[in-house]
Amino acid sequence: MSGPARPGERRIAVEDVPALLAGAEFYSTSAAGEGIEFAGLWLEDLLAHTGPVRLVAAAELDPATPCAAVGAMGSTIAMAELPPSGEEAEVLARDLAGRVGGPLGAVMPLNAASVNALLPVAAAAVLGLPLIDCDGMGRVFPLIHQTTYELAGLPLCPLAVVSAGHDSVLLDTGSVRAERLARSMAQAAGGWLLCGLYPTRAGELGDAAIHGSMSRVLEVGRVLCGHAAEGARREPSAPTPGEGRGTAPHERLLRELVAATGASVLGGGRIVEIGPSVRQAGTVYPGNPLGLVVNDHDSGRLIRLEAHNELVLALADGALTAAVPDLLCLLDRGTMRMTGPERLSAGDQVDVLCVPAAPVWHGAAGLALGGPGAFGFPLRHPREGGR
Amino acid sequence: MKRARHLAEQLTVDELVRYGPLAHAEMLVGENLARPVSRVTLVSELDQVRRCGPGTAVVLAAGLAHGAWAVESALRLAWERSAACLVTPAVPGLTQATAQLGRRMRLPVFIVADDPAACALELAAAIASPDAARARLAARCAELFTERSGVRGIVGVINAEVPGVTVALLAPDGHVLAGHALTDRGAQQLVRVDVAGPDGRHWAELVASVAGRPSPTWAETVRLILRLARAPLAASVARERVDAVRDAERGRAALAAVLAAAGPCGQPGRVGEPGDPAASAAPGGAGQAGGVPESTLGWRLGGRHVAVFLRTDPALDGAAAAPGVVSAWQEVVPDLPLVPWEAGWASWWTGDDVEVGQVVPALRRALGRMRSPVPLSGGVGRAAPGPEGLRESLSQAVLAAGVTVREGHGAVRSFDELGYTVMLASLAEPRLVRSARVVLADLLSAPDGPVLVATLAALLDCANSTSQTALRLGVHRNTVLGRVERIRARGVDLDRPDQRLALHLACYALLPGLGLA
């Protein structure tokens, strides 16, 4: 697409992909971010062919510009085994164009995290459209309708999906049913689907989107990549698996992550327990639950994390201190990379971060859709004011 | 206030564990069990825990068992509400981290295998009528009393079975006959019950100290249990006294026989063993004593011995105290015999490498710990092999004890340490005493006569060195010098060598009768 960048124009190019990948891992709430490196290779090759993608704020666009969210649902491992051919976005755009009365003028991410931070970039590149710097989750949620778009009342459907085997479907139904039907199709059609959904106009995104999401992912990614590069250069004077003295490298990284994301550090220390948790009867969520306990090095508190695809809850000494929709993530002190329960074992040292969700998620409707209750945990979110 | 009275009579968590519905639950956290339980709440939603009052036993319904996180949340909320304990169904993932949290919050946590609702019902029943639960406890104690034979066993039943209660059996003089000495911590509630001896007269007192807040009904339960213990105690005391007297007599006869046999041709080895020539061939049936073979007394007569001899103040009735002394000894040194012998009690350490140097401190420790009804001091003989050696060692110990008995309770000296002075100690023979009183009449007539005699004895012991004498007597040297002046003023000439021996003997003859500690 497009020739040289105009002054002030923001672009995502091949050289931004490593940062994008690292940021995507950070916002994927640990479990979902595993094994997405393939998507980086894939996107780099794709951008090398198409040229960079223009990143625009929703307000920069003509309010009448037709746009739709793009994102994948299903398993990232399945996608690693069967990467998109690149043509999927064209199928989605064609199917949706027939329904929104004209070709799409821009693409926005369904959620700027995990592979879904990269796939909309690829979609925009293939379609030659600008990418809107926003998203609908600010993290990973397991269900495609757990979005701020939904909270703002945008209809999810028509939902266009295309599978790994290039089966395509255009669904017209309510959000919850659309999620259910598409989910069972994902399982049957090879493990993942690329979705085009929430077709709308750029002017409608004002309150409906979390703005600046892509920029934030890139910024966090640059912090992480900077540390990785520095670590490689620095003849590692020992990744002081941090028992205090001086400023351990992980502490500096934490400080910068906190500055970039507004996160708080719930604690850090050794993992004392990790294992399967109780299967929630009757839950709609796929995947198997896990629990892990971190013994906070400084306070001696026990931080229990419950994971179900992603990290859902954090209890410090039994008191709920953080929960979905806020983002919980784990930094591995050994590797200085974001990590997840499936990569960890007892004895590893991690830091637990909590990134507050966008304010809209903390309203009553937001918590109902993406709070602990939505994940089958009969708990009030810490922000709801307990007593 | 009515409510306050009610609170005071609540069962504690410990009681619920010991004889209540929690007896079969797995105790994940066993902290702070003395908390009284005021009520039971079965919660099916975490929020319900927030409404629990202090002292509640919080029972999590099976439906709430979402996982360890839910139990830990409930634990936290229960702790915030000052709950008494938390009961949870078994949940996968409920492990050390949860236990650790419970311990840090000092909140007892129990895991029940069955339906927690059933457990909640039982808890509610127990808490509603503590009396029924306590009656069951009393019945159980009564049953256990009959299975124990000794005084200590019976007192031990109460200490082991009745939660929060420490009980002791006290002699009229306050001496602890059995059980735990009561530490005086003001806040405790004491329950006292008289115990009659076998003769029906007042013999001792059972005193229970009840931990926690005073509770009239609980005190009643404790009193009931103490009363239940009285009859078995009396029976047991009678049995023990008879046993003690009989054992003492058997021991004395056996030791006499052994020592007689060991006389000139004593044989080493363990007397009384089958095939041991000493058992059958010793003259005068030495292997037998009063029809009792030593083997049944469990004595080891072979090997090296160091004998000890215990004495009490001659002014006290040693014979009456004998059972008390023997039982106190056995409490502290259960593996060695204590046999009534002459004016005291004999025992001996045996072993191939036993040394006087070990026995003296061991005996000193033992005397320090013994709860003897009379003051005791001990002499220690030399180490020597076989029954003959035992006889010699015992003789030496008896002599040494003659010295220690003047030094008061707890004193222990070895024969070797005392040297020839042990002989002086056996001089309290009536004729000699009478002569001494005549010879030293002037000195004795002084207002501090006995002190001067003791000082004179010490001075002679120390070869007229006043500084050593001061050290020995524990007084300043100037004091000794002053006394020496007064002694000289009474006509005692310390510098005549031909008088020294007689003077020394006279002092020693008088010392036991001077009544000086």
Add this chain to the structure above:
Amino acid sequence: MEGARIGVRLAAGQARAALVTGAEIRHAACPSHDDRALVRMLRGLARDVPVRSVTWDVSDELDPARAGAPVAAVRVMPRLPVRGLGSGHPSPLLRALLRRQAAVIGGHDVFGVELAALDVRRLLEHADAAHADGTTALAVTATGALGCPGHELAAAVLIRDAFPQLRVSLSHQVGGLGLLDREAATVINAALLGTAGRVVERCARVAARLGASAWFVAGDGGRISAERLRMLPVLGLSATGAAALTGAARLAGVADAVVGLAGADGIAVGHVRDGLPHVATDLPGPGGVRMAVPQASLTPISGAGQAAAAVFALLAEHDQHTAVVAVAVQGPEEPDRAAGRGAARELARAVAARLPSASVLVEPAAELAAIGAACTEPSAWLDTILYAETSEVLARAQAAVEQRALTLVAESGARLGSERVVASRAVPLSFLRSGSYRLLVRAGGRAEDVQPSGEPA
């Protein structure tokens, strides 16, 4: 009769050999280019002891960058990439190896369901084109081949019938999940086929002169047959670290350990479980290319002396297993390595001084990797996806996969009955229906040629 095992590491023009018996370790070295010198050296090493096996670490000989054999890659997927998007690999190594790249329709999903029928006509067209421009090796990578290798196997049969001169590598035999990484591994494997054939043939010949069988160390620390290495040379890459880990643990006399390999300029840390090095599949391979092939994971701690020692001591302190520190530089016969060896030994001792008393310091008399090579045992590694509604079904399916791994071990020359499952892990897949699992199984065994009494302690 008791037999000894010999391990040989071929690197930098030198052959360093170690003979391991129950009682002793002997070592020798010679230039590696001369067969007769090699045989002479190995015979001298054996002296009076019969040699049962010679196990070679040939990873230095298998350099894909020097292989010089261009490869044609064929990817089998249900949809052809639009304008070739997303099919390139950024690695210069792969770009250099690939003469041509193509895709044909076909493939399965991760659960083994066919997504599209294999386009046989296009496949043969690509093979023909490759053959025509002088390419000798073909890498076939079908999506979902781990769940169902049908399309790859069919492609292999068709191509061999039509172009018997083309050597074909199939991805499902080479690597694990992840199409791009597995394809990279398959391409590198295909490029190495020629070199591997020559190396294997030579090693087998030398071993035969001693009356012993020839085996090879794999990058995961297992032992593979000459036949398997000839077909799957990619498995023989990065074997030196794995062999050194195995050797260090064996010399320390422990089956489970955290091992520090002290070199001249730092320590590499690895783990040994049940005698086998801990492996990972996401480590960078040759040219930094990730290959979805299990490799012994070695984490470098750079920096000399006390700093590196302190870090390793900290790691060891938090590891439940015995800590082993080994001097991993050998070769006193070469003056230029003596200095490095001295530094490594100093570092190893500095580390050992900080470790608890139960730790072991290994200062081998011979090349550690050669000792490790002699001690390697057959192993197998499987990575697959399955769906199980209930835990019973999962257990059954897991048992079946374990059985497959055990069979592979037996095929690698394990003594019957010695095969065992070392690790078996079912990881639930995120965002798929509950019951979708990725299964990782590792199995090991004892080589047939070892008499139980002849095993080193």
